[in-house]
Each structure stands twice: as structure tokens, then as C-alpha cells.
Amino acid sequence: MPELRIAETPTLAIAYAEHGPPDGPPVVLLHGFPYAPQGYDTVVPLLAAAGRRVIVPYLRGYGPTRFHAAGTPRSGQQAALGRDLLDLLDALAVPRAILAGYDWGGRAACVVAALWPERCAGLVSCTGYNIQDIAASVRPAAPEQEHRHWYQYYFHTERGRAGLSANRGGIARLLWRLWSPDWAFDDATFAASAAAFDNPDFVEVVIQSYRHRFGYAAGDPALEPIEAALAAQPRIAVPTIAPHGATDGVGLVEGSAQHARYFSGSYERRVMTRVGHNPPQEAPEAFARCVLDLPEA
Numbered sequence: 001m002p003e004l005r006i007a008e009t010p011t012l013a014i015a016y017a018e019h020g021p022p023d024g025p026p027v028v029l030l031h032g033f034p035y036a037p038q039g040y041d042t043v044v045p046l047l048a049a050a051g052r053r054v055i056v057p058y059l060r061g062y063g064p065t066r067f068h069a070a071g072t073p074r075s076g077q078q079a080a081l082g083r084d085l086l087d088l089l090d091a092l093a094v095p096r097a098i099l100a101g102y103d104w105g106g107r108a109a110c111v112v113a114a115l116w117p118e119r120c121a122g123l124v125s126c127t128g129y130n131i132q133d134i135a136a137s138v139r140p141a142a143p144e145q146e147h148r149h150w151y152q153y154y155f156h157t158e159r160g161r162a163g164l165s166a167n168r169g170g171i172a173r174l175l176w177r178l179w180s181p182d183w184a185f186d187d188a189t190f191a192a193s194a195a196a197f198d199n200p201d202f203v204e205v206v207i208q209s210y211r212h213r214f215g216y217a218a219g220d221p222a223l224e225p226i227e228a229a230l231a232a233q234p235r236i237a238v239p240t241i242a243p244h245g246a247t248d249g250v251g252l253v254e255g256s257a258q259h260a261r262y263f264s265g266s267y268e269r270r271v272m273t274r275v276g277h278n279p280p281q282e283a284p285e286a287f288a289r290c291v292l293d294l295p296e297a
Contacts, residue, residue: 004064007057009087011072015064016057016088020048025121025296026094029056030085032103033206034172035278036062036196042284043291050292055092059104060084061205063196074201076104076209077219078132079226082111089119100291102126102279104209114234115226122294123240124287126279127248128256128269131230137214148250151175155210164206168197179249180276189281237265241290245275245282 007014017037027047029040037056047054058065061076085108089097098121099109107130113120114131140146151171154160164171173190176183211217219227240263244256253271260267270290275282 006064007088007091009084009091011068011087012060012084013064013066013068014057014060014084014088014091016055019044019054019056020052022053024048024051024053026053026055026097027291028085028088028094028097028099028109029054029280030099030101030105030108031056031059031062032101032105032278033209034168034175034193034197035103035281036193038192038196039278039281040284041192043280043288046285046288047291050288052098052291052296055088055094055097057088058196058199059108061201062199065199067201073220074204074208075212075220075223076205076207077212077223077227078107078111078230079223080220081105081108082115082230083223083226084108085112086116086119095119096121098122098124098291098294098296100124100287103277106130107132110236111226111230113236113238113240115229117236117238120238121296123236123238124243124290124294125240126243126245126277127251128242128244128259129236129262131233131262132213133231133233134213134215134227135231145252148252152210152214155207156214156216161203161207165203168202169194172197175250176278180245180247180278180282181249182247182274183276183278183282185281233262235262235264237263239266239294241268241270241294243270243272243275243279243283243287243290245272245277245279247274248277250277 101109106125110130
């Protein structure tokens with residue numbers, strides 16, 4: 001594996017790895033919560049062998065990525081994730097790239113694809129359209145879905161903050177099992193990703209993310225214009241492939257069945273049999289194929 005590099009942005013020192021030919025069409029692979037870039041370890045060589053320049057960053061609050069200023073809000077809101085991705089592209093002088101991700105990473109990719117489509121050559125977004133409708137979050141979901149979101153409501157409480165601080169690895173491992181019931185990951189696989197949760201900002205970023213999306217925490221004031229634009233639920237015009245694990249235990253496969261209405265460009269939904277919430281690690285060949293089936297940047 002290549003050594004980690006640091007991309008300096010206005011807000012963060014973003015740790016990332018780069019693979020493949022430096023002059024290849026760029027692809028950015030974005031992890032989710034509670035995962036890490038190691039989830040792409042099998043995807044990366046497939047894309048690099050196809051001639052792609054592959055960039056795999058740690059999100060804010062993960063691994064060696066650090067905030068520059070102590071006073072910057074430790075926000076995990078969707079606007080922050082999208083802005084970080086745009087800043088990363090600027091720092092690396094990447095004019096356009098294929099953006100691919102799941103969970104938080106899929107959300108960051110959707111935000112950039114929707115608001116800055118000139119920077120996104122194509123999109124792979126697991127579970128489809130991942131831009132949050134915060135205004136609608138006050139409406140209760142079906143009881144079965146409310147049950148699946150137990151961890152989010154837990155994080156709304158100070159008990160949840162304390163629990164995540166004391167047992168971040170235990171909570172993450174439980175979520176991995178619940179969300180990917182057909183994935184028999186071993187201790188070493190989990191440990192490789194869990195090391196990223198030792199970041200000093202991990203807990204604050206996670207707690208703010210799950211509170212903000214329900215309107216229970218204020219956002220970073222500097223990001224309000226982005227949140228205002230996302231509140232309109234903008235459609236995405238770039239070519240998109242949306243893989244969705246058939247056994248996803250948190251975002252049920254039925255949830256993306258009608259997401260084509262959020263896309264004005266080409267859109268293809270791919271249901272992955274016996275795959276849960278983490279397609280890059282559970283079905284790396286199929287995930288890589290999604291990237292390679294999009295036009296090159």
C-alpha cells in the first residue's frame with residue numbers, strides 16, 4: 001500500500017492514499033460511518049489495473065485527518081462532507097472525477113454531484129439519492145424503520161455520546177453485523193478499519209451528524225448556504241449508477257426503488273444479491289464494475 005499523503009484544505013489536513021497512474025482518469029472513493037478507507041482495499045487494485053488514478057481519503061473525524069483550527073465546529077452535517085470533498089478536489093488540482101461512495105461517503109458524492117456537477121464526471125452512490133431532507137425528518141417513519149435507526153436516536157442523547165466515547169469499536173462492530181447480515185467479516189478485517197475511529201474528533205463529528213440531520217443540533221454557520229441549496233432536494237444531472245445491497249439492514253433495498261426521480265441524467269440502479277450496507281467490501285468486483293461502467297473523467 002502507498003504511504004498516506006496529506007491534502008491541505010482551508011479547513012482540514014485530509015489524509016489520503018493514491019493509487020494507479022497519476023495521469024489516469026481520477027476516481028475518488030469515499031467511505032461511510034462506521035467504516036474506513038480500508039473497505040476499498042480490494043476495489044482499488046481493480047481500478048488501478050484499469051488505468052484509473054484512485055484517491056481514497058479519510059473523512060473528517062477519521063484516521064489521520066485533522067482540523068486546522070480548534071474553533072472550527074466539529075460538524076458531520078451533509079454540507080460539511082460535500083464541502084470537504086470539493087476542497088479535496090481543489091487541493092489536488094483535480095478538475096473532474098468520478099465520485100463513488102456509500103453511507104456518509106455516498107452523501108458527500110451526491111452533494112458535489114448535485115451542486116457542482118462540473119466537478120463530477122460520474123457518480124456511484126450506494127442506496128441511490130443520499131441527500132438528506134432535513135425538513136421532512138420530523139415525520140416519524142414506519143415502525144420497522146424507526147427500529148433500524150435506533151443508533152441515531154441513541155446518539156441524540158448524552159447517554160449515546162458517552163456510549164460512543166466509551167465503546168466506539170463495540171458499537172461499530174454491532175452495526176457492521178446488523179447492516180450486513182450475510183457478510184462474515186473476521187476480527188482482522190474489522191480491526192483494520194476500527195483503528196480510524198481513534199481520531200480525537202470522531203465522537204463529536206458523529207454525534208453532530210446524527211443530531212443535525214433531525215434538527216436537534218445547529219450546523220456550522222459557514223455552511224448554511226450549502227444546506228439551503230440542499231434543502232431544495234436538487235436533482236443530479238451527472239451519469240449515475242446506484243448499487244444497493246439486497247440485504248442492507250439499515251437502508252432497505254425497497255427504499256431506493258423510486259429514486260430515479262431525483263436524477264435528470266442517466267441513472268441505473270443495481271441490486272446486489274446477498275450484499276448489505278457495505279458493497280465495496282462485500283462485493284468489490286461488482287462495485288468496481290459500477291465505477292468502470294461510467295464514462296471516464
